[in-house]
Amino acid sequence: MRFLLVLLAGFLSACTVTLEGLTLTYRLGYGPAILRFEPDRGAGATYFLGEEVRFLLTLAEPGWVSLVVQDPDGYTYELDRFHLERGTHVLPPGAYRYTTAPPPGLHRVRAVYTEGPPPMGVRLEGVYTGWDARLRLYLEASGARRYDVAETHFYVR
Template sequence: MRSAFVSALLLGSLGLSACTVTVRPNTELGGSGSNLITRLTPDRGEGAAYAVGEPVQFSVTVRTPGYLTLVALNPGGYASPLVQNVYVGAGTTTFPRVQDGATYNVAPPRGLQRVRAIFTRVRPTADLVFSGVYDGQRWNGATETYLRPYALADRDVQETYLYIR
């Protein structure tokens, strides 16, 4: 179980609060661009609206096997990991995975919820925990710090988003 998906974790349920935005076009982030992540979307599609309490899933498609971290950033700037350094095979994986025994349910605050996927082909050696309050600059800085040890060809970052109503 996780401590919170941007808000609160409730016995078997991970609370979400507003979701993602695509990072690949974001020129401020030096960690992306290798095109290893080909798709990241919430189950209703990017930009969809979810009522507080509704479940949400995220599909991530990668070109090669590797390690994935999903981090949620709520409208108030609080970030929390959904999964961290999880091995995924090439192709599409939907989170939460059945074997994880968790659900992601959206939770306040209402507004835009961002979810960032960070992928590396090699097992991450650093255990940087994405938890706390971030502004845009610190959010990208934490991601870049996490990715710095890996070659550009071995890492990628993307974001998606949803709205909590």
């Protein structure tokens, strides 16, 4: 019994276990992939119609990120998909811009991380009563073994 507890503690601590000449090394990657996600003015900030919104995103490891918006009317759509390296990024990159548009009110934005490319034939777009259920279908279609989702919000006036 004591042997099983020692073995279990070793596995849970993500280290190297040595048993009479047999060495087993492993790494458990259960930490978040998205470390930071927020609009450039901070979560809950107010933007006026026609203003530019950028997002700050920090990744713990490289992967694919899809930005998905749900507007105040419940309409959901993808802004973009990117392959990004580990580190902090300002989205959108380059000269491309996200400009606020009607309807005014609360806009929720999710960053959906997967280690592999998102499914080409599947996009998050439409009015969903089950936002989380639809996201699960998207992740299943991607075949992602590792994923992470972070949400932020801002207001449009």
